[in-house]
Amino acid sequence: MTSPTATETVTTTGVGGSPQRPDGVRKVRGEFAYASDLWMDGMIWGATLRSPHPFARIRSIDVSQALAVAGVHAVLTADDVPGENRYGLELADQPVLADDTVRYQGEPVALIAADHPEIARQAAKRVRVNYDVWEPVTDARAALGRPTWNMLHDTAAPATKISRQSAHLHPKGNLVRHLKLRKGDPEPTADVVVVGEYEVGMQDQAFLGPESGLAVPAADGGVDLFVATQWLHADQRQMCSALRLPPEKVRLTLSGVGGAFGGREDLSMHVHASLLALHTGKPVKMVYNREESFFGHVHRHPASMRFEHGADRDGRLAYVKAEIYLDGGAYASSTPAVVGNAGTMGIGPYDVDNVAVDAWGVYTNNPPCGAMRGFGSVQAAFAHEAQMDKLAAELGMDPVELRCRNAMREGSTAPTGQLIDSPAPVEELLRRVQALPMPVDRSGELDLRAMPGGVSNTTHGEGVVRGVGYAVAYKNVGFSEGFDDFSTARVRLEIVGGEPVATVHTAAAEVGQGLETVEQQIARTELGVERVVVQAKDTQVGSAGSSSASRQTYVTGGAVKAACEAVRASLFVLVTGPTDLRLEGGQVVSASEGVVSSLAELLGDEIIEDTVQWRHRPTFPVDPDTGQGVAHVQWAFSAHRAVVDVDTELGLVKVVELACVQDVGKALNPPAVVGQIQGGTAQGMGLALMEEIVVADGKIRNPSFTDYLIPTILDMPPMQIEVLEYADPHAPYGLRGVGEPPTISSGPAVVAAIRAATGLPLTRVPVRPEHLTGM
Amino acid sequence: MRVNLTVNGVAMQADDVWEGESLLYVLRERLALPGSKNACEQGECGSCSVYLDGEVVCACLVAAGQAQGRSVRTVEGLADGERLDPVQQAFLDAGAVQCGFCTPGLIVMVHDLLQRNPQPSDPEIREALAGNLCRCTGYEKILDAVRQAAEVKAT
Numbered sequence: 001m002t003s004p005t006a007t008e009t010v011t012t013t014g015v016g017g018s019p020q021r022p023d024g025v026r027k028v029r030g031e032f033a034y035a036s037d038l039w040m041d042g043m044i045w046g047a048t049l050r051s052p053h054p055f056a057r058i059r060s061i062d063v064s065q066a067l068a069v070a071g072v073h074a075v076l077t078a079d080d081v082p083g084e085n086r087y088g089l090e091l092a093d094q095p096v097l098a099d100d101t102v103r104y105q106g107e108p109v110a111l112i113a114a115d116h117p118e119i120a121r122q123a124a125k126r127v128r129v130n131y132d133v134w135e136p137v138t139d140a141r142a143a144l145g146r147p148t149w150n151m152l153h154d155t156a157a158p159a160t161k162i163s164r165q166s167a168h169l170h171p172k173g174n175l176v177r178h179l180k181l182r183k184g185d186p187e188p189t190a191d192v193v194v195v196g197e198y199e200v201g202m203q204d205q206a207f208l209g210p211e212s213g214l215a216v217p218a219a220d221g222g223v224d225l226f227v228a229t230q231w232l233h234a235d236q237r238q239m240c241s242a243l244r245l246p247p248e249k250v251r252l253t254l255s256g257v258g259g260a261f262g263g264r265e266d267l268s269m270h271v272h273a274s275l276l277a278l279h280t281g282k283p284v285k286m287v288y289n290r291e292e293s294f295f296g297h298v299h300r301h302p303a304s305m306r307f308e309h310g311a312d313r314d315g316r317l318a319y320v321k322a323e324i325y326l327d328g329g330a331y332a333s334s335t336p337a338v339v340g341n342a343g344t345m346g347i348g349p350y351d352v353d354n355v356a357v358d359a360w361g362v363y364t365n366n367p368p369c370g371a372m373r374g375f376g377s378v379q380a381a382f383a384h385e386a387q388m389d390k391l392a393a394e395l396g397m398d399p400v401e402l403r404c405r406n407a408m409r410e411g412s413t414a415p416t417g418q419l420i421d422s423p424a425p426v427e428e429l430l431r432r433v434q435a436l437p438m439p440v441d442r443s444g445e446l447d448l449r450a451m452p453g454g455v456s457n458t459t460h461g462e463g464v465v466r467g468v469g470y471a472v473a474y475k476n477v478g479f480s481e482g483f484d485d486f487s488t489a490r491v492r493l494e495i496v497g498g499e500p501v502a503t504v505h506t507a508a509a510e511v512g513q514g515l516e517t518v519e520q521q522i523a524r525t526e527l528g529v530e531r532v533v534v535q536a537k538d539t540q541v542g543s544a545g546s547s548s549a550s551r552q553t554y555v556t557g558g559a560v561k562a563a564c565e566a567v568r569a570s571l572f573v574l575v576t577g578p579t580d581l582r583l584e585g586g587q588v589v590s591a592s593e594g595v596v597s598s599l600a601e602l603l604g605d606e607i608i609e610d611t612v613q614w615r616h617r618p619t620f621p622v623d624p625d626t627g628q629g630v631a632h633v634q635w636a637f638s639a640h641r642a643v644v645d646v647d648t649e650l651g652l653v654k655v656v657e658l659a660c661v662q663d664v665g666k667a668l669n670p671p672a673v674v675g676q677i678q679g680g681t682a683q684g685m686g687l688a689l690m691e692e693i694v695v696a697d698g699k700i701r702n703p704s705f706t707d708y709l710i711p712t713i714l715d716m717p718p719m720q721i722e723v724l725e726y727a728d729p730h731a732p733y734g735l736r737g738v739g740e741p742p743t744i745s746s747g748p749a750v751v752a753a754i755r756a757a758t759g760l761p762l763t764r765v766p767v768r769p770e771h772l773t774g775m
Numbered sequence: 776m777r778v779n780l781t782v783n784g785v786a787m788q789a790d791d792v793w794e795g796e797s798l799l800y801v802l803r804e805r806l807a808l809p810g811s812k813n814a815c816e817q818g819e820c821g822s823c824s825v826y827l828d829g830e831v832v833c834a835c836l837v838a839a840g841q842a843q844g845r846s847v848r849t850v851e852g853l854a855d856g857e858r859l860d861p862v863q864q865a866f867l868d869a870g871a872v873q874c875g876f877c878t879p880g881l882i883v884m885v886h887d888l889l890q891r892n893p894q895p896s897d898p899e900i901r902e903a904l905a906g907n908l909c910r911c912t913g914y915e916k917i918l919d920a921v922r923q924a925a926e927v928k929a930t
Contacts, residue, residue, distance in 0.1 A: 025867065027872050027875030028859065028866050028879075030849065206910055207910055209814065259910050287813070450898070
């Protein structure tokens with residue numbers, strides 16, 4: 001018998017450790033291949049001709065002049081789509097190339113392949129499209145034939161001419177989904193009632209790496225696509241249908257992804273480049289420029305919302321009623337699921353007996369909207385948190401105290417009737433974020449860089465007021481409402497050069513969040529090895545689902561863990577004798593007998609490989625009349641405090657500090673978790689203060705980083721971050737999704753702070769200078 | 776047209792350059808140096824920052840012809856063989872890299888900042904990097920990286 005090992009070896013780069021990201025060195029050297037960096041001998045370039053009109057009938061398309069341009073290899077239109085000319089994540093309603101009608105400005109109409117990207121763009125201008133231009137449908141309520149709200153009074157504005165404002169965009173009408181949720185007393189009463197109407201503008205994901213990919217025609221008549229995406233298999237399914245090819249002939253490999261945030265969940269250039277490649281027999285690269293990117297992906301749904309909160313004098317919520325309109329634009333994308341989130345979680349993380357929520361997702365001729373970080377919860381949070389502050393003011397109560405009195409906790413019942421069956425430390429998050437030290441008041445020292453307006457020298461402190469605001473939010477993790485949400489992992493264990501090596505193969509998209517690092521950490525912890533290879537992400541292994549919904553560490557992490565467990569079980573069969581085995585430091589260790597064997601000795605030339613499809617607990621569709629049901633698998637919670645200085649004369653805001661406390665269940669990689677919270681916080685702040693795609697008459701007015709502003713390092717304040725780890729007993733390692741909650745709570749906290757500073761109601765985000773100066 | 780230039784110390788030649796091409800396009804598509812990134816191509820995001828005769832510029836705003844006879848240093852030219860530049864190492868160590876698309880431009884910009892100002896204060900770092908957009912990190916770990924790189928370079 002060997003002697004038991006003296007101490008347990010802790011693998012610092014396993015779960016809970018902070019190893020360096022495997023792509024890190026290549027990224028800092030400029031050697032990491034993003035989709036737009038791909039290159040191949042004989043490659044030509046694709047370009048897209050897009051509709052200048054938000055709503056029009058195509059009478060004719062003449063491609064002859066474009067085809068005649070020297071260096072042009074092909075010009076394709078809807079007639080050249082071999083399969084179904086309709087695709088979509090949830091509903092197949094979007095043409096690959098417009099056939100008879102265009103429904104938004106920027107809708108793809110024709111494709112050009114040429115020797116040089118500029119030749120392709122110039123040739124696109126020579127495609128003659130003859131349109132009958134129609135009046136666009138541009139308001140979500142009007143699209144349903146309902147009068148628009150009068151934002152100044154709680155009454156409906158008189159109906160104006162019906163016109164084409166409610167013309168049907170799609171055969172079944174303009175309603176994509178209505179989620180109706182009813183819980184408790186349908187006619188509740190309360191001592192105090194506050195009502196408010198709120199609007200959220202259209203936000204862009206604004207990932208820095210533009211939509212790009214390289215399609216390579218294959219000898220078998222299929223296509224290999226190297227692309228930046230969030231969900232390879234959903235892309236593959238939609239591509240197969242459009243290209244009329246079987247899955248084995250549509251092979252996708254993930255290239256380097258320059259951020260995603262929801263904007264790569266839908267197809268962009270995937271089918272287009274593949275069509276051109278199959279048509280010309282040459283590799284085709286497509287790279288959107290920034291302007292095209294604003295037209296080439298879906299955005300965050302703009303929302304108009306009406307909320308009514310009733311409470312007793314002690315601040316206990318008696319009821320919440322909400323109406324939420326989400327403008328989905330021309331095509332459905334993920335609107336049904338966004339409606340589901342906004343509806344089921346629209347009142348925020350509060351325990352309320354009586355709830356009535358209606359959420360509508362609507363077709364209009366505005367730009368299509370779909371997934372963006374926070375997904376339906378972001379919009380509702382601006383309203384429910386504004387309402388909580390309004391109610392606190394009405395009651396003369398501290399806004400944090402009011403929230404704590406109504407905080408959801410483990411054992412609460414969600415508005416859907418679902419039991420909250422894991423830690424929900426909403427009150428603790430709020431108390432902790434309130435207790436964090438406040439930023440040092442430097443108003444005595446004149447440093448322009450700390451002033452609203454910065455070095456523009458717009459104030460030396462006169463007219464500047466400080467405000468503090470709080471917000472709390474929650475978000476479902478993973479896909480909800482009965483979606484079959486799974487991931488697939490293949491794990492191999494073998495001895496290479498005398499050392500054990502684990503190889504992990506999944507199709508889960510690394511979009512920058514650090515998933516590959518986490519996959520390695522899990523394999524190290526589960527198999528007790530140091531060397532872990534993560535294979536290229538491709539469709540040669542089963543689906544991992546999307547890198548969205550804060551789900552990938554949970555679901556693909558769960559799949560990798562399960563595949564490692566299967567490999568471990570096969571390995572332990574090789575051991576004769578003790579059964580209380582674990583893997584550690586490259587050795588098989590028995591709890592009672594110590595080291596049994598090294599992995600190298602035990603495995604020899606044998607290779608153990610297992611592929612596992614892993615699912616979280618099932619969810620179920622909600623009842624269509626009441627919205628009741630076990631819709632979600634997990635929730636994640638965060639709370640923010642914002643401190644702002646506002647120049648009330650110019651309407652300029654300087655965010656002084658943002659503080660966040662978030663429960664992550666278990667931090668698999670603590671620095672990466674903090675990085676997610678910091679980055680998510682920035683995107684929420686961006687929506688609160690500056691980010692909006694301005695749409696007028698269905699047309700985008702600011703498709704550039706000159707006019708669509710995202711936070712710079714000057715805009716972002718220092719952040720205090722506190723991470724709590726209350727394990728969810730149902731999740732792998734007890735972890736919770738991390739990426740989305742901070743995007744939901746940071747913005748409402750910023751607006752609350754501006755309200756506190758100025759006393760203004762501020763019912764629309766982004767808050768603009770003119771909202772603060774009253775001009 | 777033909778453009779002759781020195782990139783990372785190596786004399787290079789690009790042929791068949793169309794007059795409308797930018798230095799960024801020539802680096803990425805003709806000289807096989809795609810490290811400088813194409814996030815906005817109109818000088819707003821800083822992800823294509825390179826040294827041109829020692830001055831940091833947005834390569835997307837420099838016409839290819841303007842680079843004729845000049846010397847360019849890109850992110851690919853900062854490391855000393857296998858040894859990373861202290862700025863590159865600090866970005867790794869601080870966790871300042873997520874998707875990494877902004878990273879090459881930021882690293883060039885920070886490399887330049889620390890040459891001019893070896894011990895920048897936080898407000899000075901923020902002013903210097905105000906033209907470099909990052910969408911993933913919220914900039915906190917980028918600030919950490921700059922402070923760490925300054926410290927390493929000082930010792």
